[in-house]
Amino acid sequence: MMTTLSPQSRAATRGWSDITIRNLFVIPTVAFLIIFNVFPLLYSLGFSFTDFRASSKAAVNFVGLKNYADILADPVIWRSFSTTLWYVIVSVSGQFVVGFGLALLLNRPIPGKGLLTTLLLLPMMLSPVVVGLFWKLIYDPSWGILNYALGLGKTAWLTDANLALYAVAITDIWMWSPFVMLLSLAGLSAVPKHLYEAASIDRASKLYTFFRVTLPLVAPILLIAVIFRTMEAFKTFDIAFVMTGQPQAELISSRLYKMAFAQWQTGPASALAYIVLIMVLCITNIYVKYLNKAKER
Amino acid sequence: MARIRLENISKSFGQHTAVEDLDIDVADGEFFVLLGPTGAGKTTTLRMIAGLEKPTTGRVHINEADVSAWGPAERDVALVLQQYSLYPRLTVRDNLSFPLRSRVRNMSEADIEKRLDYASKTLRITHLLDRKTDRLSGGEMQRVSIGRAIVREPQVFLMDEPLSALDAKLREALRSELKDLQMRLGATFIFVTHDQVEAMTMGDRIAVMNKGRIAQVGRPQDVYSNPRNTFVAGFVGSPAINLLPGRIVGNGAVMAPSFQLPLAGPAASEGAYTFGIRPEDVSVESGAPVEARVHDIENHGIEKIVTMRVGEHLLRAAIPARTTVALEDQIRFSWNPNKVMLFDATTGVNLRHQAA
Numbered sequence: 001m002m003t004t005l006s007p008q009s010r011a012a013t014r015g016w017s018d019i020t021i022r023n024l025f026v027i028p029t030v031a032f033l034i035i036f037n038v039f040p041l042l043y044s045l046g047f048s049f050t051d052f053r054a055s056s057k058a059a060v061n062f063v064g065l066k067n068y069a070d071i072l073a074d075p076v077i078w079r080s081f082s083t084t085l086w087y088v089i090v091s092v093s094g095q096f097v098v099g100f101g102l103a104l105l106l107n108r109p110i111p112g113k114g115l116l117t118t119l120l121l122l123p124m125m126l127s128p129v130v131v132g133l134f135w136k137l138i139y140d141p142s143w144g145i146l147n148y149a150l151g152l153g154k155t156a157w158l159t160d161a162n163l164a165l166y167a168v169a170i171t172d173i174w175m176w177s178p179f180v181m182l183l184s185l186a187g188l189s190a191v192p193k194h195l196y197e198a199a200s201i202d203r204a205s206k207l208y209t210f211f212r213v214t215l216p217l218v219a220p221i222l223l224i225a226v227i228f229r230t231m232e233a234f235k236t237f238d239i240a241f242v243m244t245g246q247p248q249a250e251l252i253s254s255r256l257y258k259m260a261f262a263q264w265q266t267g268p269a270s271a272l273a274y275i276v277l278i279m280v281l282c283i284t285n286i287y288v289k290y291l292n293k294a295k296e297r
Numbered sequence: 298m299a300r301i302r303l304e305n306i307s308k309s310f311g312q313h314t315a316v317e318d319l320d321i322d323v324a325d326g327e328f329f330v331l332l333g334p335t336g337a338g339k340t341t342t343l344r345m346i347a348g349l350e351k352p353t354t355g356r357v358h359i360n361e362a363d364v365s366a367w368g369p370a371e372r373d374v375a376l377v378l379q380q381y382s383l384y385p386r387l388t389v390r391d392n393l394s395f396p397l398r399s400r401v402r403n404m405s406e407a408d409i410e411k412r413l414d415y416a417s418k419t420l421r422i423t424h425l426l427d428r429k430t431d432r433l434s435g436g437e438m439q440r441v442s443i444g445r446a447i448v449r450e451p452q453v454f455l456m457d458e459p460l461s462a463l464d465a466k467l468r469e470a471l472r473s474e475l476k477d478l479q480m481r482l483g484a485t486f487i488f489v490t491h492d493q494v495e496a497m498t499m500g501d502r503i504a505v506m507n508k509g510r511i512a513q514v515g516r517p518q519d520v521y522s523n524p525r526n527t528f529v530a531g532f533v534g535s536p537a538i539n540l541l542p543g544r545i546v547g548n549g550a551v552m553a554p555s556f557q558l559p560l561a562g563p564a565a566s567e568g569a570y571t572f573g574i575r576p577e578d579v580s581v582e583s584g585a586p587v588e589a590r591v592h593d594i595e596n597h598g599i600e601k602i603v604t605m606r607v608g609e610h611l612l613r614a615a616i617p618a619r620t621t622v623a624l625e626d627q628i629r630f631s632w633n634p635n636k637v638m639l640f641d642a643t644t645g646v647n648l649r650h651q652a653a
Contacts, residue, residue, distance in 0.1 A: 194382045195384060200383075202449070212387065
C-alpha cells in the first residue's frame with residue numbers, strides 16, 4: 001500500500017525539510033546584503049537630500065534637491081566628469097586593443113602557452129595600490145626608468161596636467177588588459193576549429209575569416225569585457241589616488257572622496273555618488289542593448 | 298572534374314599510426330566511398346586529400362598534379378562535414394556566397410547571384426536564403442552546407458559523414474538526393490561513412506578500411522558477395538553474415554559437435570576453416586537437414602531475421618515476414634551450398650582471394 005505522508009511527518013523523519021534547508025542557506029546571505037548593501041544605499045540616498053556632515057553633531061536639515069542642483073552647477077565637478085569620461089575612453093579602448101591583441105597572439109599552439117598566459121595575468125592579480133606605487137617609481141621624473149629608457153629627460157608624468165591622466169590610464173591599461181585578454185581568449189577558443197577549416201577550404205583570406213567568422217562569434221564576450229572595464233574605469237580611484245594629486249586632472253571618484261572625507265560634505269557627496277551611479281547605469285545599459293543584439297545575430 | 302590518386306600514403310600522430318601505406322585511385326566522376334568503423338583512418342584520409350593534414354609519407358595527386366605540399370585553398374576541393382560547419386550569425390545567402398567572395402576568385406555580383414540561384418534551386422533551399430543559419434533544422438543545415446560546396450564548382454567533393462547527424466528518414470531522403478546530385482554534376486565525390494547501407498546504396502566503388510589500412514576496394518556488389526576477408530564480410534551487409542568456425546571433412550562442412558552441411562563444387566582440402574553464409578542464403582523449411590531452436594526474432598517488416606541456436610552456434614536466417622515462428626520453436630534449416638564462402642581459419646582471408 002502507498003503510504004502518504006503529510007509534509008510535517010516527512011520533515012520530521014528527515015530532520016529538516018527542504019524549505020528549512022533552503023532558508024538556512026538563503027537567509028544569512030539576504031540579511032548580509034540588506035545590512036551592508038541595501039541599507040547603506042537607501043540611507044545615503046536619504047543623506048543626499050540633506051546637509052548632513054558626518055563630522056559634526058549639528059542638526060540635519062532636509063534641503064531637497066539643492067545638493068543635486070549645486071553639483072550640476074559646479075564647473076569643477078563638470079571638469080571632473082569630462083576628465084573621467086576621457087579617461088574611461090582612453091583606458092578601456094587601450095585595454096581592449098592590448099588585451100584582444102594578446103588573446104589573438106596566444107590563441108594558437110605555442111610552446112609554454114600555459115606559463116605565458118599565467119605570467120601575463122599577473123598584473124591584474126596585484127593590489128591596485130601596489131601597482132600605483134611602483135608605477136609612480138617608474139614615472140619618477142628624475143630617476144624613473146621610463147624617462148631613462150625613452151630618453152625623455154625630466155618629463156614630469158604625474159604632475160603635468162596634460163600627462164597625468166594618460167600616465168594613470170597607461171597604468172590602468174597595463175593592469176587590466178590581462179582581464180580583457182582572458183575573456184577574449186575564452187571567446188576565441190570557443191570558436192569551433194572546423195569553422196576555420198571550412199573557411200580555409202573555402203579559400204577565405206585570414207582577414208576575411210577574422211571579420212566574418214571570428215569576430216561575430218566573440219563579439220558578445222568582448223562586449224561583456226568592455227562593460228566590466230567601463231564600470232570599473234568609471235570608479236577608478238585607488239591607482240589615481242596613490243599616483244597623483246594633480247588637481248587639473250581629477251577623476252570623479254577622487255573628487256567624491258575629497259568631498260566625502262576631506263571636506264566632510266556627506267550630503268552633497270551622497271548626491272554626487274548617485275549622479276555617478278545613474279551615469280554608469282545609463283552607459284552600461286547602452287552596452288547591454290548592444291550585447292543583446294549581438295547575441296541575437 | 299578530377300581524378301584523385303593517393304600513393305603510399307601514411308599518417309602518424311606521434312606514436313599512433315592513423316593511416317598506413319594507402320593506395321587509392323579514384324576515377325574522374327566517380328562516387329567513391331571510404332567505409333569502415335570508427336578509428337579506421339577514413340576521416341584522416343579525407344583530410345589529407347583536402348589538405349587539412351599533411352601525409353607523413355606518400356603523395357596526393359589531383360589530376361596529374363602532385364598536390365602533397367599544397368594548402369587546402371590551393372587544391373580547390375569542397376568539404377562537407379558531419380557538423381555542417383555553417384558560419385554562425387550569417388544568413389543562408391551569406392553562407393552560400395562565402396566561398397565565392399574570396400579575393401582569389403574575383404567574381405562579379407551577377408555571377409555570384411547566378412551560382413547561388415542554381416545551388417539553392419538544386420537543393421530546394423530558395424525559401425531559406427534570408428534566414429540565419431541557427432534557425433534551420435538539421436536537414437536544412439546540411440543542405441546549405443552541401444550548397445556551399447556546389448556553388449564553388451570544385452574539382453572534387455569531399456564528404457565526411459554528412460548524413461550521420463540526421464534522423465533516419467531524412468538520411469534516406471538525402472542519400473538518394475546526393476547520389477542524384479552527383480550524377481547530374483558528373484563530379485568526383487569521395488564520401489566517408491561508417492554506415493554500410495550508405496556505402497552500398499551510393500557508391501560506385503567502396504574502399505573498406507580497417508585499422509588504417511584498406512581491406513578491400515571494389516564495386517558494392519563485389520564487396521558484398523565476394524569479401525576479401527572475414528572483416529569485410531562481417532562489416533558489409535545487414536543483417537551481418539554468419540561466420541562459423543568448422544572443418545571440411547570429405548565433401549561437407551562440419552560444425553562440431555552440432556551439425557554438418559553439404560558444400561558445392563570442388564571442395565577445398567580438408568582442414569579447419571571459417572564458413573561464411575549470408576542470412577538470405579540460409580533457408581528454413583520442414584525437410585531441411587539440421588534442427589535448431591529459435592533463439593531470437595527480429596521483424597523488419599519486409600522480412601524476419603531469425604536467430605537459430607544449434608549447440609553452441611548461433612545462426613541468422615532471413616525468412617519471409619508472413620512465416621509465423623515463436624521463440625524456442627523447433628525449426629529445420631539448410632544453406633545454399635553455392636553461396637558458402639570459405640575463409641582461412643587463422644588469417645581470415647577468403648580462399649578465392651588467396652588463390653588470386
